[in-house]
Amino acid sequence: MPASIACSKSVFEDPSSPSPPVDAILSLFGVSKSYGSLKALDAVDLEVASGEFVGLLGPNGAGKSTLFQILSGLFVADAGEVRALGYDLRRQPVKALAKIGTVFQQPTLDLDLSARANLRFGALLHGMPARRRLDRIEAEIHRLGLGEQADIPVRNLSGGNRRRVELARALVHEPQVLLMDEATVGLDPASRRGLLEDVRALCAERGVGVLWATHLVDEVERAHKVVILHRGRVLIEGPPRRIANHAGAANIDEAFMAMTGAASSS
Amino acid sequence: MTARHALLALAAVSGREAFKFARQKGRLFSALVRPTLWLAVFALGFQNIFGVSIIPPYHTYIEYQEYIVPGLAAMVLLFNGMQSSLAMVYDREMGMMRLLLTAPLPRWYLLFCKLMAGTLLSVLQVYAFFIIATLIGVHVPLQGWLLVLPALVLAGMMLGAIGLLLSVHIRQLENFAGTMNFVIFPMFFISSALYPLWKLEEAGAESVFRIAQVNPFTHAVEAIRFSLYAEPNPLSFCVIGATLIAAFALAVIGYDPQRGLAARRR
Numbered sequence: 411m412p413a414s415i416a417c418s419k420s421v422f423e424d425p426s427s428p429s430p431p432v433d434a435i436l437s438l439f440g441v442s443k444s445y446g447s448l449k450a451l452d453a454v455d456l457e458v459a460s461g462e463f464v465g466l467l468g469p470n471g472a473g474k475s476t477l478f479q480i481l482s483g484l485f486v487a488d489a490g491e492v493r494a495l496g497y498d499l500r501r502q503p504v505k506a507l508a509k510i511g512t513v514f515q516q517p518t519l520d521l522d523l524s525a526r527a528n529l530r531f532g533a534l535l536h537g538m539p540a541r542r543r544l545d546r547i548e549a550e551i552h553r554l555g556l557g558e559q560a561d562i563p564v565r566n567l568s569g570g571n572r573r574r575v576e577l578a579r580a581l582v583h584e585p586q587v588l589l590m591d592e593a594t595v596g597l598d599p600a601s602r603r604g605l606l607e608d609v610r611a612l613c614a615e616r617g618v619g620v621l622w623a624t625h626l627v628d629e630v631e632r633a634h635k636v637v638i639l640h641r642g643r644v645l646i647e648g649p650p651r652r653i654a655n656h657a658g659a660a661n662i663d664e665a666f667m668a669m670t671g672a673a674s675s676s
Numbered sequence: 677m678t679a680r681h682a683l684l685a686l687a688a689v690s691g692r693e694a695f696k697f698a699r700q701k702g703r704l705f706s707a708l709v710r711p712t713l714w715l716a717v718f719a720l721g722f723q724n725i726f727g728v729s730i731i732p733p734y735h736t737y738i739e740y741q742e743y744i745v746p747g748l749a750a751m752v753l754l755f756n757g758m759q760s761s762l763a764m765v766y767d768r769e770m771g772m773m774r775l776l777l778t779a780p781l782p783r784w785y786l787l788f789c790k791l792m793a794g795t796l797l798s799v800l801q802v803y804a805f806f807i808i809a810t811l812i813g814v815h816v817p818l819q820g821w822l823l824v825l826p827a828l829v830l831a832g833m834m835l836g837a838i839g840l841l842l843s844v845h846i847r848q849l850e851n852f853a854g855t856m857n858f859v860i861f862p863m864f865f866i867s868s869a870l871y872p873l874w875k876l877e878e879a880g881a882e883s884v885f886r887i888a889q890v891n892p893f894t895h896a897v898e899a900i901r902f903s904l905y906a907e908p909n910p911l912s913f914c915v916i917g918a919t920l921i922a923a924f925a926l927a928v929i930g931y932d933p934q935r936g937l938a939a940r941r942r
Contacts, residue, residue, distance in 0.1 A: 482774070482778045483777070483778055484774060484777055484778065503780075504677065504780045504781060504782060505780070506780075507778055507779065507780040508780035510778070512774075512778055514771055514774050514775070516771035516774070517771060518771040518772050518774055518775045520692065520772070522695075522696070522699060523695070530688075531688050531692060532775070534684045534685060534687065534688030535684075535685050535688055535775075535776070535779035535780075535781070536681075536779065536780060537677075537678065537680060537681025537682075537684050537685060537780075537781075538684075539680070
């Protein structure tokens with residue numbers, strides 16, 4: 411199956427309007443990473459354009475976490491290149507990271523601090539000058555709509571609201587690339603939908619390019635583009651409907667099950 | 677990295693550590709109970725057993741309680757330095773470390789921020805201990821309070837850097853207690869903290885004496901002791917400086933995403 415998929419990848423590229431590389435604000439070329447004999451990522455190519463919502467879909471253990479660790483500068487890939495806004499993450503990590511906001515799978519808020527103080531911490535780490543810092547924190551706090559809850563320890567907030575505070579902190583320095591690493595894990599359906607809508611709005615309103623990793627198909631049904639990662643390799647990428655059509659499935663959910671299920675059992 | 681950005685990040689990290697410390701009221705208490713017990717009980721009990729002859733930097737005969745103060749000050753630095761690295765392991769498990777390491781700052785500088793924040797708390801605790809020592813009637817030379825500051829900062833940084841280096845290699849909190857037993861106790865007992873080194877030599881423990889001579893903790897104690905009594909001790913300062921640089925450099929390599937041990941971990 412991988413061979414036929416690899417060929418079919420080009421099906422989705424419209425030859426009449428090849429997208430110039432300038433449009434991609436986040437791009438990966440041939441990114442590979444191994445842990446000993448285990449190949450966690452195998453020559454992954456991926457692009458996110460400004461204002462684009464890209465869903466990175468993969469079952470557990472597909473390599474999503476490894477990919478995000480590389481994207482957020484925690485690890486360096488064994489091979490390949492990652493560029494954010496033209497900056498190579500290996501050679502100019504500081505410049506690249508300044509353009510990236512990340513919401514991690516694990517909670518990283520300081521639970522004893524308020525939402526406002528958590529945002530301040532993030533803004534200081536980004537070295538934002540005082541006036542801009544205050545303006546941006548206020549803007550994000552306002553957008554959160556937490557009211558008085560913005561000043562109580564985050565520990566007392568619901569899981570959904572904590573996630574939203576994490577999102578606000580990731581946005582405080584106005585990144586152009588937003589990385590969401592399985593950010594909906596542990597949330598109830600309403601919070602999950604709320605977070606998803608929040609991020610979709612960011613794409614539309616601010617032109618933020620989003621890479622949204624998940625193993626839940628419904629979260630990427632309305633994505634501009636879906637990349638299916640399985641065992642460290644990109645099986646297929648394209649708009650959800652086209653992936654479904656290509657797999658001869660009714661929807662992307664079925665297509666995903668068919669592809670990863672088939673590949674798993676082989 | 678601009679100077680402003682660097683300072684803001686340092687302030688943010690130090691502020692967070694200080695806030696956490698202020699919240700954990702038991703931590704200051706336990707940090708002070710330990711040396712106070714040594715001083716008020718152990719040293720008093722041994723007052724007549726350990727006769728301390730006149731050795732530099734002392735110009736007159738001193739009581740054992742007075743002799744032991746620099747060693748206990750260094751013990752405060754040692755415990756807090758190790759506790760800060762325990763916090764690093766905790767942060768790494770809890771994800772906060774990720775947030776720090778994805779900040780657009782060079783990694784060595786983020787580690788330096790952590791080191792400085794821990795040292796700041798260490799030094800404040802030593803001064804709190806000096807106050808207690810004075811209150812229970814142990815002589816701490818008045819001019820020494822200020823003169824000892826450089827020695828405290830450098831020794832605190834050195835012990836913190838050693839802790840930082842350990843934290844690279846400690847994966848889980850459970851392993852930490854064991855490591856502490858193999859680091860804290862040998863460092864403390866095989867040093868000049870509790871007895872002048874000539875006593876070891878006189879007792880015929882040649883190998884222990886040699887180890888104590890090269891133990892960086894001995895030099896931390898002696899730098900503090902000499903500074904308190906306004907005497908120069910270039911050798912100890914050189915050993916501290918060299919150990920600090922070596923331990924910090926190794927820790928930076930350990931946390932390097934390309935070369936370090938962390939790179940091989942998931």
